[in-house]
Amino acid sequence: MPINANFPECKICNQTEWDLVYSGPVRAGSFTVKTAPTEVRCCKGCGIWQLSEDCAFDSETYASEEYREAMGQGTEVEDFFKAHDEYQPYNIKGIAGLNYRGAVIADVGCGAGSFLDHVSGLAKKVLSIEPTPLYHASLKSRGYHVYPFTIDALKTEKNSVDFVTSFQVIEHVDDPVKFLDELSKLLVDDGRIVVATPNREDILLKLIPDEFMPFYFRRAHRWYFDQKCLTACAEKAGLVVEEIKFIHTFDMSNTLSWLKDKVPKGNNRLNGILPEMDQLWTTFLQASGQADNIYMTLKKP
Numbered sequence: 001m002p003i004n005a006n007f008p009e010c011k012i013c014n015q016t017e018w019d020l021v022y023s024g025p026v027r028a029g030s031f032t033v034k035t036a037p038t039e040v041r042c043c044k045g046c047g048i049w050q051l052s053e054d055c056a057f058d059s060e061t062y063a064s065e066e067y068r069e070a071m072g073q074g075t076e077v078e079d080f081f082k083a084h085d086e087y088q089p090y091n092i093k094g095i096a097g098l099n100y101r102g103a104v105i106a107d108v109g110c111g112a113g114s115f116l117d118h119v120s121g122l123a124k125k126v127l128s129i130e131p132t133p134l135y136h137a138s139l140k141s142r143g144y145h146v147y148p149f150t151i152d153a154l155k156t157e158k159n160s161v162d163f164v165t166s167f168q169v170i171e172h173v174d175d176p177v178k179f180l181d182e183l184s185k186l187l188v189d190d191g192r193i194v195v196a197t198p199n200r201e202d203i204l205l206k207l208i209p210d211e212f213m214p215f216y217f218r219r220a221h222r223w224y225f226d227q228k229c230l231t232a233c234a235e236k237a238g239l240v241v242e243e244i245k246f247i248h249t250f251d252m253s254n255t256l257s258w259l260k261d262k263v264p265k266g267n268n269r270l271n272g273i274l275p276e277m278d279q280l281w282t283t284f285l286q287a288s289g290q291a292d293n294i295y296m297t298l299k300k301p
């Protein structure tokens with residue numbers, strides 16, 4: 001089958017040469033639906049991996065109900081909480097060390113505000129930045145200041161935010177450098193940004209690339225980062241990396257199930273695998289940079 005692959009100039013470093021990383025179908029929405037064959041390539045300049053432009057969702061898609069439905073997440077606020085509340089302990093670990101008490105905080109791509117609900121009691125003021133209008137009334141009812149995009153918030157909130165977070169968003173945007181540049185404009189001079197994104201050093205990409213890649217790559221993710229190319233984006237946006245954490249969100253049984261059955265099984269404990277084993281596995285993956293997520297704390301120079 002012929003493959004439509006469209007890789008113009010790299011948005012990060014302006015190079016036009018790419019190496020092939022993957023060729024085949026990717027996730028269309030939820031993991032059960034696949035696209036026609038496409039490509040993921042690595043920029044020879046900055047090392048970022050990109051999904052072919054003609055396959056990646058464009059930015060308008062994220063404001064639509066169709067997007068949430070395609071992801072199999074439903075369109076109600078309660079559906080969002082059901083899908084995202086369980087991940088907030090990882091995000092709380094990601095911001096560990098930042099004192100939110102009395103702070104002005106912003107979460108960019110906050111969805112229905114699951115993370116914000118976990119930290120808002122400490123904050124002086126909460127900005128919720130989310131393109132999907134589905135969640136706006138509910139966010140407002142919780143006392144959050146609602147903006148569709150960062151550029152909307154910048155009209156009144158420039159240089160006023162102590163902590164900006166953005167979890168699992170940068171891999172979706174059109175231009176990661178422009179995205180980080182806009183986040184930095186929200187910050188007070190000694191503020192911090194924490195961005196989290198899937199880590200392409202995830203051990204499953206090394207152990208079973210043939211089976212894991214069609215699951216890992218998806219239309220919703222235009223970009224795939226490791227710590228090096230995420231650092232390059234941050235520096236290009238004029239930011240300095242203060243800390244990098246690797247945080248793993250699956251258990252040992254998940255890895256073993258992938259190796260055994262070659263299909264996603266979620267977190268379902270296998271007979272004989274005790275919580276202590278999860279602890280050891282998570283500690284190893286996080287220490288060796290092979291966990292499934294990167295959390296990067298950024299500041300102004």
Ligand SMILES: [Zn+2]
Nearest residue numbers: 010013043046
């Ligand atoms: Zn590049």
